[in-house]
Amino acid sequence: MRWLSALQLLPLLHARGVVVGLCLSGWLLSPTAIALSLSQPTPVYRQAIAVPMSPVQQEADESDSLDADASNSDDQYSENQPIDASDGMVNRSRKWLAGYLDNLSGDIDSFFVDTFFSEDILEDDVGGSRAKLSFYTRREAGQPVDYKFGVSVNLELPRISERLNLLLESSDEEAREADPLESVENNNYSAALRFIFRETDRWKTSLDSGVRWGMPPDPFTRFRARRYAWFSEWEMKATQTLYWYSSKGWGEDTSVQLNYPLNIEKLFRINAKAGYLLDDDFFKLSYSASLYHELSSKAALAYVAGASGDTELTPTFYSYTASLRYRRKLYQDWVFGEISPELIWERDSNYETTPVIMFRIETVISR
Secondary structure, three states, rough: OOOOHHHHHHHHHHOOOOOEEEEOOOEEEEEEHHHOOOOOOHHHHHHHHHOOOHHHHHHHHHOOOOOOHHHHOOOOOOOOOOOOOOOOOHHHHHHHHHHHHHHHOOOOHHHHHHHOOOOOOOOOOOOOOEEEEEEOOOOOOOOEEEEEEEEEEEEEEEOOOOOOOEEEEOOOOOOOOHHHHHHHHOOOOEEEEEEEEEEEEEEEEEEEEEEEEEOOOEEEEEEEEEEEEEEOOOOEEEEEEEEEOOOEEEEEEEEEEEEEOOOOOOEEEEEEEEEEOOOOOOOEEEEEEEEEOHHHHHHEEEEEEEEEOOOOOEEEEEEEEEEEEEEEEEOOOOOOEEEEEEEEHHHHHHHHEEEEEEEEEEEEEEE
């Protein structure tokens, strides 16, 4: 019989999820063998959403799926699963390490940021029907307190078509009201149907057609194409939007987002955007850099710095901001509270430092 060396046996045994070291005193399980015997489980959040993953992640997920199909009778372990004392040392070690890695796999990424902070549920890549109601109050030094109410709904219509969504949204304009009730009554709302032409791991294209309600009504249509790419640890999302509004005419928005996970708790994000309105004939520019820190499953911090300007005369930045956002779940997984102190420097105020404080309460319902 031909004997194989231990190094030759390791890959073969690892493919079946078991690594055993042979010692003179009997069969023992080394820490190195334990590490090699396990592959990190696919995080639960990756299965629940339609967020594109990098080719490396896809290959790993496909491999995990094949392994699961080949061993349907295997037990699924978690960190909280009791470990039977009658199990052998191999099984006890494997259960503990599998649970630890499964808990560790829930690291922060762009999905966590998009769902926890809910920046724009109509434009993010979180799948399923979602609705967001928000109400915030803002106080700028030297100015009275103002209020803002917002609503966004992205409703999938699978019974009609898997490619069709219903969109409802309040105006995203900067106008705020001095009275809380007026912030609800004096808001502008729009409704639209979205048809998704293509949705793959690298491309997503859609067309929206609807109307912004007011006097008179303002019909609009917009086409959006989004491209995903991965460069080593960087994830890139580039979006091009062409639109037409009856009140504003033709225009376009170009944005690029870069995400870089620093560790399992921190994500660094860069946003760059340029908007062009044909009747204005110049670009509006905005840039920002953010660091998101997951404090726990219920709380997170965001450090944000940004600048905005335009190219009306020459490319110029005339507004700068630096803010801290603390956001926390207040009730289960759908009621959030947020506090955000901010410093702003604007050309209209000769770039003097102006402190701002904002409080927000928000409900995000998803299915």
